[in-house]
Amino acid sequence: MISLKSVKKTFPGSASGLASGGAGGMEVLRGISFELHPGERVSLLGPGGCGKSTVLKIAVGLLPPDKLDDGEIPRGSVTLGNIDMFHGAAADRARVLRQVGMAFQQGALFDFMTVRENLLFAMENMTTMSPAEMEGVLKGLLTGVKLGHTESMFPYELSGGMQRRVGIARALATSPSIAIFDEPTAGLDPVTSTIILNMIHELGASQAGNPRTLLVATSNVEIAIRFADRVILMNEGVVIADGPWRDLILHGSEWVRHFLGVRLIGLDLDYARGLNLPKEFLNAHWG
Ligand SMILES: Nc1ncnc2c1ncn2[C@@H]1O[C@H](COP(=O)(O)OP(=O)(O)OP(=O)(O)O)[C@@H](O)[C@H]1O
Ligand SMILES: [Mg+2]
Known part of the structure; x- marks a missing residue:
């Protein structure tokens, strides 16, 4: 469903003192590969x-x-729903992107549109819902992210966290x-946070037969x-590392075990149990 192979990315170097990736740039991705299968949650x-x-x-x-020096062949490949995102035909890429919902870290709302217009714009352009259905989804999602009162507000009138929640509602709106x-x-x-995670989980569960892929x-x-x-x-x-976190937390490299474990070992025991941490890990840290 999503596949990245040996993806590299260098940003043109600007600030001095940053890790330099050779030819004057900063190599931010140094060969990323992973695959997500349909219906997977990762x-x-x-x-x-x-x-x-x-x-x-x-x-x-x-x-x-990044591309190779000849500017033609990308070093890696990126496919989404079997479409090559950098060489596929424009029509194919547009079609696959209509099945994708993305909520950006910074919200990325249209700042000249109200909250309501942002959500409707996505639904009108990416779905075949009727106006009444759109209205129902809009109301349901905004209430879900506790922003029912912001329908006619513009993004600049919202806090950063509120903008992110609108972005999440917009990503969910198109199913x-x-x-x-x-x-x-x-x-x-x-x-x-828990409400948002539950809403994302519900999205995953709500399409029998054609499972959604969630990242x-x-x-x-x-x-x-x-x-996940x-x-x-x-x-x-x-x-x-890439795998079930219960395996990684027990058997990953030292760095992996430390990164996964360090924030968890301060938790309340009952709460830690609720996360279904592996028994060996619980015994080792809570005795
Ligand atoms: N457009 C850009 N131009 C130059 N450098 C960039 C650009 N976008 C990202 N970077 C750099 O790439 C690196 C990785 O950034 P990225 O936003 O992908 O990290 P992240 O893992 O999402 O971080 P965070 O957890 O803070 O969101 C950073 O050093 C950042 O400064
Ligand atoms: Mg980020």
Whole structure:
């Protein structure tokens, strides 16, 4: 459903003192490969600045990966729903993108449209819903993200966290078969974070026979493991580990075990049990 092979990305070097990736640029992705199958639910986890948002933007064709010197052949490949996002025909790419919902880290709302218009615009352009159906979805989602009162407000009238929640509602509004959420809960209180995670889960569950593929990028270990069994763990532009987090937390490399474990071992025991942490891990840290 989503496949990245050996994807590299270098941004033109500007600031001095940044890790330099050779020819005057900063190599932010150093060969990223992973595959998501239809209906899979996956967390893309890694520390701030490791390249998660860049991976997502490349996966949906918003940002091109690096090319070889001849400028023709990309070093890696990016396919979404079997369509090559950088060589496929424009019509094919447009068709596959209509099945994708993406909530950006910064909201990325149209700032000249109200909240209501932002959601309707997505539904009108990407679905065949009737106006009455759109109205129902709009009301349901805005209430769900606790923003029912913002329908006629413009993005600049909302806080950053509110804008992100509108972005999440917009991504859910089109019932996409591939839904991607970049830091959906960053900066939100625990209650709202849980509501948002549940809404994303419901989206995954609500399409029998044609399962949705869900990808959440986060730097928060707890969010990542609550969201999905499979975690793709990145650091400094490479995939460090990819697999069921209960295996990684017990049998991953030292760095992997430390990164996954360090935030969890301070948790309340009952809460930790609720996360279904492996028994060996619970025994080792809570005695
Ligand atoms: N358009 C850009 N131009 C130059 N550098 C960029 C650009 N976008 C991202 N970067 C750099 O790429 C690196 C990875 O950024 P990215 O946003 O992908 O990380 P992230 O893992 O999503 O971080 P966070 O957890 O803070 O959201 C950072 O060093 C960032 O400065
Ligand atoms: Mg990011």
